[in-house]
Amino acid sequence: MTKMEIRPHQGAGAEIIDVDLMNLAAEELDAIKQAYADYGLIFFRDQSLDEHGHINLAKKFGSINVNRFFAAHSDYPEIAIVVKEAHQETNIGGDWHTDHSYDLEPAMGSILVAKDLPQTGGDTLFVSMYDAFERLSDGLKKTLRGLRAVHSGRHVFGSGQGYDDDTDAASNRISNTDAGDQLVDPTHPVIISHPLSGKEALYINPAFTLQFEGWSAEESAPLLQYLYKQTVPESSVCRFKWQPGSIAFWDNRATWHFAENDYQGLRREMHRITIDGCLLKAS
Ligand SMILES: O=C(O)CCC(=O)C(=O)O
Numbered sequence: 001m002t003k004m005e006i007r008p009h010q011g012a013g014a015e016i017i018d019v020d021l022m023n024l025a026a027e028e029l030d031a032i033k034q035a036y037a038d039y040g041l042i043f044f045r046d047q048s049l050d051e052h053g054h055i056n057l058a059k060k061f062g063s064i065n066v067n068r069f070f071a072a073h074s075d076y077p078e079i080a081i082v083v084k085e086a087h088q089e090t091n092i093g094g095d096w097h098t099d100h101s102y103d104l105e106p107a108m109g110s111i112l113v114a115k116d117l118p119q120t121g122g123d124t125l126f127v128s129m130y131d132a133f134e135r136l137s138d139g140l141k142k143t144l145r146g147l148r149a150v151h152s153g154r155h156v157f158g159s160g161q162g163y164d165d166d167t168d169a170a171s172n173r174i175s176n177t178d179a180g181d182q183l184v185d186p187t188h189p190v191i192i193s194h195p196l197s198g199k200e201a202l203y204i205n206p207a208f209t210l211q212f213e214g215w216s217a218e219e220s221a222p223l224l225q226y227l228y229k230q231t232v233p234e235s236s237v238c239r240f241k242w243q244p245g246s247i248a249f250w251d252n253r254a255t256w257h258f259a260e261n262d263y264q265g266l267r268r269e270m271h272r273i274t275i276d277g278c279l280l281k282a283s
């Protein structure tokens, strides 16, 4: 019998302990898949996952989404390098967001593996979008169930914008602004029925959601701002402190995340594999 244990993490998600991701028993994989569906966010510690192990683990959950914008690992294009060099000031993911909502079929989630950590700082924060939905009143839930929202990545990954600044361009950390410019803005339901759990989740985010479909940006802003604010009360934020061997695996349809940028002058490098998702359905 496996000793593997699943322990809820403060704020959101669960930590899975006493398991070796390089040598997973079938029953352990089943339990991990169930925890991923239940929590939308799972953490592992003390792993020694090399590039092959990382790719193999990801493939057990779906097909790999090769990142269009982040620098790729020189030998393994499936692995995106999420790095902040000591001389760089901005980091990747330093605002509340969920990845890939600017795609028609947003990526399911990402497996992020710590490779080079600063001595202090560099935590990643997470919140549950199931909990964010649950905190709303019945009346607001009902209104939001009837809405869709427009999402875009063009203002982030397109030319002359966001990440495309001097330090990023110089180090090739983020590139391919042509593909950024060509992104076609999708709409998604504001309340989704989560593809794995069937639970209702709030699916908008400050980085990529532009406005409610059929509403102007000006009309949308107050309600979006209200929803964003009530999504991240301090008591609901999960702070994940990275250590060598730590791994976070989040579901983009059930969580938001925020990478702290509090380690100026120090280097931090993570390896990320993103897994394909599907079209999102209203609840
Ligand atoms: O570096 C991190 O902790 C997370 C960065 C991020 O937003 C991402 O990899 O999607």
Ligand SMILES: [Fe+2]
Residues within 6 Å of the ligand: 093, 097, 098, 099, 257
């Ligand atoms: Fe991210």
